[in-house]
Amino acid sequence: MAGGVLIAGRAVRQGWRALAMALAVLALASPAPAEGAPKPRRIASLNVCTDQLVLMLGARERLVSVTFLAADPSSSALAEEARGLRLNRGRAEEILPLAPDLVLAGDTAATPTVALLTRLKRRVVVVPLALTLADIPRNIETLAGAIGEEAKGRRMIARFREALARLIRDASPPPGPKPVALLVGPNGVTSGEDSLTGAIIAAAGFANGAAGLGLSGVGRLPLERVIGANPDLLILSSLKVEHPSLAGGFIRHPALERAFAGRRKIRIHHHVWACGTPLVLGAIERLIEARASLRGARRAGRR
C-alpha cells in the first residue's frame, strides 16, 4: 500500500483535499481487475484531465461520456477528438442512465457526485491532480490500469520519460543564477513552485518569480506586484479561445503592456499545461527555447 501511504501523506499536507484523497485511497484499494480481466466497456469521465488521458490512450470508442470542458478548446487540448461524445457536467444523474462500468473522476471537483456513485456501487477511480512532473507517469499508470490499457500506458510513460530526460539534457542549464520567470493568467492568477505549472517552469531552468512574492502554490498576484517584480521572462497563460470577461482584462491591462513592452514575453495556452499529460513537454520545450533566446539577447546586450 505504498501508494496509499503516499496519498494519505499528501492528504495531511493539503487539508481541504483530505476527503477526496480518502476516496481516492478507497478507489485504489478496491480490487483492480487483474490484467487480462474484461476491460471496462462503458467508461464515463467526470474530469477534463481524465477525459484527455483516456482519449490519448486510444479508448475513445469505449467512452460513454466526457465533461463539457473536454470539448471546449479553451480548456482541452483534445477538443476535436472529444467532439461527438456525450458531454456531462459532473452530475450523478447524467452518469447513472449511461450505465457505465467505470467512472473516472478527479480529486478537486464533483466530489459529492463521486461519493454518490460510490455508494451506488459504481466502480469509481479517482485520479488525483498532477502537482509534479513525477505525478504524470503515476497518473497514466493508474488510469491505464483502470481502463485495461496497461501496455499502451507503459509505452506512453516510457516515451514521456525519455522525451523529458532528453529535453532537460539538451537544455544544458548554464552556470550562474537562473533567469526569473513569472507566470500570470486571467485575474492575475500565478503558479508558484508547488504546482504542476511551477514544476514545468523549474524544469525549463527558470527561477519562479512567484517565490520572491511569497507564493508557493496557485494564487493571485495584484497587477502592481507583477510590474514591480520585474522578471526576466513574463509568461502569459491564456485561454486559446477567449470569451470576454473582466478576468481576461488583467493580462491586457495597459500598465502590464507598457511595463513589459519590448521585453521577453511568452504566451502559453492554459490547456497545454492545465493537466498532467505528456503535452506539458511542449510547454517545457517552448520555455527552454525562450530561456536560450533570453541568454542570447543578454549576451548581445553586453557586446
Add this chain to the structure above:
Amino acid sequence: MSALPQAPAPAPAQARAMGAQRGLLLPALGVLLVAIFAVSLGIGPAEIGMREVWAALTGAGTDASRIIILEVRLPRAILGVMVGATLGLAGAALQGFLRNPLAEPGLIGISASAALGAVLTLYTGIAAAFTLALPLGGIAGAVIGVGLLQVLAGRGGSALTLILAGIAVTAMAGALTALVLNLAPSPFAALEIVFWLMGSLADRSFAHVWLALPFMAVGWGLLATLGRPLDALTLGEDTAWSLGFPVGDVRARLVLGTALSVGAATAVAGTIGFLGLVVPHLLRPFVAHRPGALLLPSALGGAVLMLLADIAVRLPFPGNELKLGVLTALVGGPFFLWLIIAYRRRLP
C-alpha cells in the same frame, strides 16, 4: 420672455451666515479631496513611498514605479473621483427633485439596471467589437431602469412607493445580471457577478477613464443646471412653473443627466450603493437645506467619500482587496435604517 426668475431669497442675516458657511464648505471639500487623492496614490500592494510617488508623477523614479503610479493608481484615483462625484451629485439631485430623503441611484434601481446593460454588452462581445458599447449599454440600462420606475411609482407617488419600486427594479435587474453571467461563455463570468453587484476600482486603467468621462461630463453638466429649478421646486410645482421651470423639463434633464453619469460610472466600476444616499444628508446642514446649493458640495463630498472607501478596501488585505460595495453598505446600511426610523417619526 418673462422677467428673469429669482430664486427664493432667504432673510439677509441668514443669507450672510449661510454664504460664509457655504463659502468655506467648497474650499474645505476641495482641500480634503486633493489631500485624499494624494494619499490614494500612495496606497497599494507595491510598496512605494510618498517621495517616490511624487518622483513618479514628475517623470522621475524607476520605470516600474512610474508605470505603477501613472498607469495603475492614477487612473484608479481619477475614476474614484469621477464615480464618487457622479453618485453624490445624482443622489443630491434625486433627493431634491423627488423631495424624498431616501432617493439614491443605488436604492431606486438605476445602478442595478445600468449594471445589467453593461453586462449585456460586455459578455456578449459587443463591447469588444465596439468599445463605446460598454458605457452606452450602461446608459441604456439606466434609462430603462428610470422608465420602469416611472411606470411602477408613477407621478407624485409617495416616497415609500418609489423605494418599493426601486427594490423591485433592483431585484429584477440583479437576477437578469446573474442570468446573463451564468450563460456567458467565459468560464470566469459567473464569478464576476461580485464586481457588478458590489463595484470595484481595482485594476482599472485610463481606457476606462476616457471611455466613461465624456458621458459623465455631459451628465454632470445637465445635473448642474438643476440648481435653481430644484430650489424653485421647494415652493411647489406651480410656483416653479411660474418661475420658468416646468417640472417636465426639469424631470427630463434629471433623468438624462442621471442616466448618462450613473450609467457610464456603473459600466466601468460596477454598482456602488449608499454613497449617493449618505453624502447629501451629511452636507445638507451646511447649505441651509437648499437642494440647489447642495449639488456641487455633494459632488465634491461624493468624490471624497469614494476615495476614502477605495483606500479602506485596500488596507485590510493588501493584494486581496474588498469590493467597494461591501464597505459602502456597511456604512450606508445602518445610516439608511436610521433615516427610515427618522422618516417614520415624521409621518402621521
